[in-house]
Amino acid sequence: MKESIAQRLYQLRKEKNLSQQHLAKAIGVTQKAIDFWEKGINEPKASYIVNLSIYFGVSAGYLLGLED
Numbered sequence: 001m002k003e004s005i006a007q008r009l010y011q012l013r014k015e016k017n018l019s020q021q022h023l024a025k026a027i028g029v030t031q032k033a034i035d036f037w038e039k040g041i042n043e044p045k046a047s048y049i050v051n052l053s054i055y056f057g058v059s060a061g062y063l064l065g066l067e068d
Contacts, residue, residue, distance in 0.1 A: 006038050006039065006043075009037055012056045020034040027048060029044075
C-alpha cells in the first residue's frame with residue numbers, strides 16, 4: 001500500500017524536527033493547513049506541493065506517494 005501525502009509530510013517534518021508552525025511559516029500557509037494536511041482532512045494544492053518538495057529536497061512524486 002502506498003503512503004499518502006499526509007503520511008509522507010508528517011514523516012518528513014518529524015525527521016527534520018520541525019513544528020507545524022515552523023513549516024507553515026517557511027512555505028507560507030497557516031499551522032492549521034499543515035495540521036489538516038497531516039490528518040488527511042485536506043490535501044495541499046499543487047503550488048504548495050511544489051513548495052514542500054523544494055523545502056524538503058524531495059520530488060513532488062515522492063510527496064504524492066508515487067515514488068520511494
